[in-house]
Amino acid sequence: MTPRAVDALEQSDIIVGYNTYIALIKDLIGDKEVVGNGMRQEVDRCQKAVDLAVEGNKVAVVSSGDPGVYGMAGLVLELIQKVDAQKRPECIVIPGLTAANTSAAALGAPLMHDYAVISLSDLMTPWNQIKKRADFAAQGDFVIAIYNPKSRGRATYLNEIRDIVMKYRKPETPVGIVRKAGRPGMNWTITDLEKLPDEDVDMQSTVIIGNSNTYVADGKMITPRGYKL
Template sequence: MAKLYVVGIGPGGLDNLTYKAANVIKKCEVVVGYKFYIELVKDIIVGKKIISTGMKGEIERCKLALQEVENGIDTCIISTGDPGLYGMAGLILELAGDIEVEVIPGVSAAFCAASELGAPIMHDFCTISLSDLLTPWEVIEKRLEAAASADFVIAIYNPKSRGRKIQIKRAIEIIRKYQNGEVPVGLVKNAGREGNDRKMVTLDTVDFEFIDMMTVVLIGNSKTYIKDGKIITPRGYNL
């Protein structure tokens, strides 16, 4: 019986693709994904049937992938990072019916970005997407308030786009109500893939012009500090 694999390809570079993810992609006859994601794995999908759609085509992609499995073909649908974090796993499972589905985890952009900055995620943290396509902005603001007031390290995804430029400034304003302006902030663009760039700033010196849709914004908690050019959030060991 054919099977559908929901595969996390990591942040984009093939060196951050897990062995299992690579092996599943190689064995499947059909690969389904957003056009940009397909481009990231083009070197290992030569000769396969490729199904791709553009932005906002998630439901269509899922249905096309499920149709291939119904036709008896092992198929994978890919997401960057981990498919269970802002990826395709949830939607696929909502639509799958009797089709067998296996979720293959991937390296999240937040963890890849953190590794490039040092160890900013060493304690309790949360991820918050600033995209309000599927989540009302009022809900996002409440989550920012809750996370900041609880002193979480916060990883912000989708901080900015061509049509959404003020939300990241508003997010920083909210967090600044609860945190000192000197709290370290890491900005990592294209984490783990071509075009990678990063900056270490503070809540009071965030470079909003540097930030784009491909940037992960990592905001420390009240204990986070910078040492020898690395951001560290202490776990609490008695040193």
């Protein structure tokens, strides 16, 4: 967490966020007013934050990782646009460490070359579009960071993506799986495309698939930048 994010919390009157994330920062919130709610209630939550800001409150909307990557920043900005111009509150997005980067650091240095970030959540994106994106990213030899790789309703998605990538990459291409990236209990496994289906991957995991040059040495996943050594 950056000092800018801590400052923003301190300077806010009201903290709005998903209950699970609010719990992670409870020491920083003190006795400030909190508006928390559950999963899949993002629109309600952010609308409430905008309404409170229109009423004159300084409101901090909490998002995990980077609020600008599959987080709340876009939704808040979209909802603010619906407020009459004269009443529209100012909104500052404070960048954070997104799971791709936090996970990469744990694994070694897999994102040292061009990379693509893809979410497998099909709640708001058609599954066919997600598969097409994965195909293009695989063809382009991008390192691929996968968010929301699995949940109860989408148990096979990660394996379908793995099959797409294997059309273009060797079975021994390294794959890193990081669970709870940047949170207490973070842990990781390095495997390869071939063995990926045997691994334990859940909704809270981030999966990083190497490009054609990525290798594993001494337990670290490394994508060479191209320096002559």
